[in-house]
Amino acid sequence: MGKNIMDKLKTKSRAVMAQAERESALLEPTRRSFLRGSVATMGAAATLGATGGAAFAAGNPENLPPNVPEWSKMLGDRVTAEPYGIPSQYEKNVHRRTVPWLTPTAESSISFTPIQDLHGIITPNGLHFERHHGGFPHIPKEDFRLIVHGMVKNERMFTLQDLMRFPQVSRIHFVECPANSGAEWRGAQMDKLQFTHGMVSCCEWTGVKVSTLMEELGVKPGAKWVLAEGADAAGMSRSIPIEKIGDDCILAYAQNGEMLRPEQGYPLRLIVPGFEGNMNVKWIRRLEFGDMPWHHREETSKYTDTLSNGKSRRFTWSMDTKSVITSPCPEYPMLGKGYHQIRGLAWSGAGKIKGVDISVDGGKNWMPARLEGMVLDKALTRFVFDWDWNGQEVLLQSRAYDETGYVQPTIDQLRAVRGTWSIYHNNSIHTWLVKKSGEVQNVQVSGK
Amino acid sequence: MFKFPVNKSVLGLVLGGVLMTSAAYAGDEMKYGFGVKPSDKEIAGWDIDIRPDGQGLPAGSGSYEDGEALYAEHCAACHGDFADGGGGRYPPLVGGTPNELAQSVRPGQPHKTIGSYWPYASTVFDYIKRAMPFGNAQSLTDDEVYAITGFLLAENDLHDSDEPMDAEALKAVVMPNVDGFVDDPRPDVKNPHCMKDCFKSVEITSKATLGVTPTGEEALR
Numbered sequence: 001m002g003k004n005i006m007d008k009l010k011t012k013s014r015a016v017m018a019q020a021e022r023e024s025a026l027l028e029p030t031r032r033s034f035l036r037g038s039v040a041t042m043g044a045a046a047t048l049g050a051t052g053g054a055a056f057a058a059g060n061p062e063n064l065p066p067n068v069p070e071w072s073k074m075l076g077d078r079v080t081a082e083p084y085g086i087p088s089q090y091e092k093n094v095h096r097r098t099v100p101w102l103t104p105t106a107e108s109s110i111s112f113t114p115i116q117d118l119h120g121i122i123t124p125n126g127l128h129f130e131r132h133h134g135g136f137p138h139i140p141k142e143d144f145r146l147i148v149h150g151m152v153k154n155e156r157m158f159t160l161q162d163l164m165r166f167p168q169v170s171r172i173h174f175v176e177c178p179a180n181s182g183a184e185w186r187g188a189q190m191d192k193l194q195f196t197h198g199m200v201s202c203c204e205w206t207g208v209k210v211s212t213l214m215e216e217l218g219v220k221p222g223a224k225w226v227l228a229e230g231a232d233a234a235g236m237s238r239s240i241p242i243e244k245i246g247d248d249c250i251l252a253y254a255q256n257g258e259m260l261r262p263e264q265g266y267p268l269r270l271i272v273p274g275f276e277g278n279m280n281v282k283w284i285r286r287l288e289f290g291d292m293p294w295h296h297r298e299e300t301s302k303y304t305d306t307l308s309n310g311k312s313r314r315f316t317w318s319m320d321t322k323s324v325i326t327s328p329c330p331e332y333p334m335l336g337k338g339y340h341q342i343r344g345l346a347w348s349g350a351g352k353i354k355g356v357d358i359s360v361d362g363g364k365n366w367m368p369a370r371l372e373g374m375v376l377d378k379a380l381t382r383f384v385f386d387w388d389w390n391g392q393e394v395l396l397q398s399r400a401y402d403e404t405g406y407v408q409p410t411i412d413q414l415r416a417v418r419g420t421w422s423i424y425h426n427n428s429i430h431t432w433l434v435k436k437s438g439e440v441q442n443v444q445v446s447g448k
Numbered sequence: 449m450f451k452f453p454v455n456k457s458v459l460g461l462v463l464g465g466v467l468m469t470s471a472a473y474a475g476d477e478m479k480y481g482f483g484v485k486p487s488d489k490e491i492a493g494w495d496i497d498i499r500p501d502g503q504g505l506p507a508g509s510g511s512y513e514d515g516e517a518l519y520a521e522h523c524a525a526c527h528g529d530f531a532d533g534g535g536g537r538y539p540p541l542v543g544g545t546p547n548e549l550a551q552s553v554r555p556g557q558p559h560k561t562i563g564s565y566w567p568y569a570s571t572v573f574d575y576i577k578r579a580m581p582f583g584n585a586q587s588l589t590d591d592e593v594y595a596i597t598g599f600l601l602a603e604n605d606l607h608d609s610d611e612p613m614d615a616e617a618l619k620a621v622v623m624p625n626v627d628g629f630v631d632d633p634r635p636d637v638k639n640p641h642c643m644k645d646c647f648k649s650v651e652i653t654s655k656a657t658l659g660v661t662p663t664g665e666e667a668l669r
Binding site: 107134159162163190195217290300310314363364395416419445447 | 473476478479480482483484485486490491494495496497498499500501503526536537538539546547548549550551552553557558560562565566567568570571574575578579582583585586628629630631632633634635636637638639640641642643644645646647648649650651652653654655656657658660661662666667668669
């Protein structure tokens with residue numbers, strides 16, 4: 001190839017890249033299009049719909065038929081250009097986000113999964129929500145040890161390699177922070193799906209069942225509880241009843257096929273299916289068997305639920321059945337009248353999702369949605385509903401029910417029993433107000 | 449393994465004595481033999497947990513005066529000079545009574561401190577030892593942890609500031625809110641699976657607040 005042609009191609013490639021950057025900017029609402037913390041935030045959702053749609057429709061004519069784009073002519077990148085592959089540069093806006101005012105420090109804090117951008121039931125490893133109580137450590141795998149002791153017949157200390165030699169299981173389970181939707185207890189607050197419901201993720205976890213170790217080491221009579229403790233700077237510790245730990249809990253070293261991410265507990269974490277996220281202790285270093293619970297800080301001062309009469313519930317482990325519509329949502333409003341496939345996620349700490357219903361009138365009437373794809377025990381489950389939107393304002397809701405017969409409640413029902421002081425365990429039916437413009441706003445409703 | 453209904457009260461099962469028998473986990477002979485037997489010293493280095501019955505409390509003691517000085521050095525920057533949270537966003541440690549957890553008494557929000565809310569004094573020692581000071585965890589000696597624990601309990605009028613804090617003194621503390629906790633009664637709501645004409649009317653009671661939801665780089669902190 002002559003020098004002139006190469007130069008010409010490079011110039012054209014730069015033009016393509018520049019155009020791509022512009023498109024990316026249009027599709028990247030939270031970084032560029034939105035005005036920070038201003039009144040314009042409300043209108044920005046509609047702007048996103050309009051410009052996003054327009055950007056898709058317009059594109060760069062040079063790359064559209066009948067023209068042949070550069071990427072059809074030039075060689076692409078070589079193999080191993082990215083030895084560990086990363087998402088497309090045009091998806092840079094898909095990432096975890098935090099709410100700075102929620103916590104005093106960024107180390108004891110939370111980040112939310114962008115569930116508005118995800119499909120299927122598996123959360124990519126780099127997008128699993130984070131909740132650290134003392135930052136996340138980077139533990140060399142050779143410096144990892146798990147000590148199992150207390151009321152066991154054979155106390156034992158394991159390396160990671162030891163644990164990986166035991167019979168292995170893989171299970172797909174959601175992990176949800178009990179504070180998910182916690183900001184909504186007293187009224188609608190967050191106006192993004194990522195922040196109302198993003199403290200939930202779902203991965204395939206691989207490791208050794210705790211019951212395998214219990215059979216191996218022997219449990220002494222009278223042992224009823226296990227303390228799980230992390231090696232992080234918070235020494236995260238929770239008391240877990242022995243029935244649960246011996247039932248389906250997993251000491252997991254892998255997540256979606258690869259070793260755990262540091263944020264998710266590398267090199268080993270506990271998976272306690274269907275229970276509060278913080279019980280799934282990350283960077284676990286110790287399991288102590290005992291005959292009574294420890295009543296540690298994260299199960300007394302925190303992660304307890306105070307009722308309006310001042311009494312508080314403790315050991316509220318199970319994550320109740322919940323669902324939310326992920327399309328449309330504030331981040332991705334309606335693009336026009338006519339067909340729209342309503343999509344969402346449902347999950348239950350009690351077992352499998354049995355079904356999901358959709359209401360477009362704030363809960364007066366319900367229509368069954370269809371479960372799409374795998375329906376697994378204590379896992380995120382996809383639901384879809386074929387909808388013909390007439391362009392009028394609607395109150396959109398989803399309501400899940402599980403195999404035990406439990407039906408996701410209204411916020412009114414939860415408040416009637418628990419008051420408004422809870423932080424945790426808000427699994428209420430969520431409402432999106434779909435406006436004529438297509439904008440979607442987080443609201444709460446009351447039915448009589 | 450049997451499965452149990454987690455949505456019912458798991459605690460009820462535990463307290464009700466429906467326990468797996470030890471026969472299921474006989475474990476007299478290890479089948480795989482992986483790992484090693486940890487020495488007592490190895491276990492002791494990591495076994496830092498304390499229970500309400502005092503199990504795990506180490507030897508040692510600390511005075512109120514030492515606790516006051518240590519608190520000023522290690523804790524006051526976040527929790528405030530008077531351990532009341534310092535007007536910031538860190539947890540207040542002192543003040544209040546269980547009475548102030550009720551909505552009728554404090555309509556704004558419950559006044560939660562060690563003195564008003566925490567059911568067991570052992571948790572104070574345990575948490576300081578494992579996680580405090582924030583950013584320099586497990587750096588205090590047992591005497592220092594006793595001293596700070598004694599200082600905070602004394603400031604909450606739960607310990608005599610003339611007496612040193614030690615294992616026996618800590619076990620003797622009865623926290624005011626020890627009876628303030630109830631076990632999980634869920635499922636506590638029953639939503640009927642209604643499909644048609646479930647409500648006559650529906651009204652919007654609240655809308656998401658402007659300016660609360662982070663946007664842009666703010667969401668990356």
